[in-house]
Amino acid sequence: MIHEASSLSVIVFLVFAGLVVGISFYLGARAKSASGYFAAGGGIHWAVNGVAFAGDYLSAASFLGICGMIAFFGYDGFLYSIGYLAGWIVALFVIAEPLKRLGRFTFADALDNRFNSRGIKLAAAISTLVVSCFYLIPQMVGAGALVQPLLGFPHYVGVLLVGCIVTFIVMTAGMVSTTWVQFIKGLLLVLLCLVITVLILMRGVNTDPKVASEKAGAVQPRGVDAASVTGAPGAEVLAADGGWAALPYLRVRNTASGIVRTWRKDADGTLSATQTLTVLSDGRKLANGRPQGKGEGQDDLKPVGYASKLPGGVERTGSLGPFEFLQTMQESEVILWGSDKVTGSDGAVTTVYFQKPTPGGDFMTPGSSPTFRKVRSDKPSDKLDFLSLMLALFCGTASLPHILIRYYTVKDQISARKSTVVGIAAIGFFYVLTLYLGLGAMTSGTLDVTDSNMSAPLLARSFNEFLFAMISAVAFTTVLGTVSGLIMAASGAVAHDLMTNFLKLKMDEFQKVRAAKIAALCVGVLAMALGITFSKMNVNFLVGWAFNIAASANLPALVMLLFWKRTTKEGITAAILVGMCSSLAWILSSAQAFKDVYGLDPASALVPFSQPAIVTIPLGFLVLIVVSLMTKPAAEKIA
């Protein structure tokens, strides 16, 4: 879909972006030392740090990815909300206080506290860089998705815009400004989502999306008699050649206009309308058979998303309570959309978006999305992907470098504990709201069938332009805050762990500052390149991969360091490297990577399921235990 920018959106966006950069400059000028730059001098109040945790954690994936997945597939997106929140329990009960006790600036500091090992410093720094880069991809993809409807720029311009602003912020400021930016946006994000949830409940659910919003698309025809289509004046049925042969579609050309319309043959023998996006062999795009655009003689994909049946046969429910809304969705039928990609004999590639009337009893339980479909399979081995992802989400939060370094910004262990509890409250509340936001978007009539990541901003647009501008701007600053935290973690790993502690480079103050800035710049450029490369993937799925790698590489080392006295430096180093490499190799050999990254047949994937955590986390523990038992414990350094 082509989205039109509005001047109001641009103004609100510029105000927010200017505010963020201004705060960064003002506070960045006050960060005069390493402690100030990397850990805000340990002087952040626990309540502020707690909300900043939420701002840091509620990233593009949480906001855009989860809402998009719920809007397109239902409850399955909420599984991510549950897993993301559960991970904070591990962070609070196991990691928070020891990490604050043992570390200074980076994750490697805490791991290396007892050993002073160059191997641990190197392994932990590499792990931080890899996890940060994987986590950066979805943030940048999300940024592009936001800027597209907001400013009317192409996706890659959004990625470049965010990348440049964030890299600039991190290079000029540090952890103090990052913390305050995250605090402000975390607070605003939760409050704005609460406002939108209230509006969703007040609007209720309707079978005519035009009642819900004037921006909504019209109801798409279903149950159409095939004879009325093929027998219409000037209708010419096209042969089902090429990739069309095996699919249930009927293509009809109007001999007067030359426009081809595609219908889906349903099981009851009737036809339902589809939407098509065709890329011709010369690169031109057709939307629903016409050149894609908003001008005369052009066409574009239509916004979708509405209930086709409501409980009691009513056409609109009116205002609903929080539980009443969920119950209504369970008892309704909603038009969800699937897609098929077809290559014709002329080389044109057409993506057909078709209607899928889906009962609430189906989409309000696990297994309705392609990601989790196998939980409904009878084969126990098919459940492994789901179990592995839920394990990764549970274990991954407490292993994310940009989350871990936030524990160094408060003064003591009690503050670390308190700030985590505040973070859990804010994040938990937000995740409850995601279910309402996603289901609200599902029935808002404004969904873009080509991009699930834009569901939440478009939901806001279904209410009014100002709310759309506000939520997009806040979400944009959310991306800024998370990305700046990630680049902080990565530049700390390079300047502090690798250059100063591992390589023992002799640098004066100016050189050290320059090293940190160059590291931030390099990571920023890399993030932009990755964000453009992976632009079509659901950001939530990409974050799942980052959690897998973080949990596999870092958690075994952290946990065993705290709870097993026989742990050796060799064991920790080996566990980090094996956990990281094995999870990375598994992900790159998975069906999902074959399909979405390489464009190959997923059936030829080298591993049986896409999420590696259920294998690679135990592997990390096993390697650590075996290597530690085979090596001699060093005399402990006093912490």
Add this chain to the structure above:
Amino acid sequence: MAGLDFKAPVSREQEDAAVVAHNTRMGVWLLLVYVVFYGGFMALSAFRPAAMAATPLGGPNVAVLYGFGLIILALVLALVYMKVCRKSGQGSAA
């Protein structure tokens, strides 16, 4: 950023080993409580997905109730942990 000093000394907290051990023990127990409920959710979703569609209270189904329950339980356990943790130098509940 002038004066970037990676070797600057960082003040350390006064720590009581008994308090650290107590807090660690409490954390592990509470984590286990949560793991039981989270594991139950994973098992039910994976092996009895149809059971998640039941509506025992007549309103939202088990999937929604269990999901909300896990989020609320996380906050409750976090508050319990705050209550049972001890401060160094006091030796009693904070």
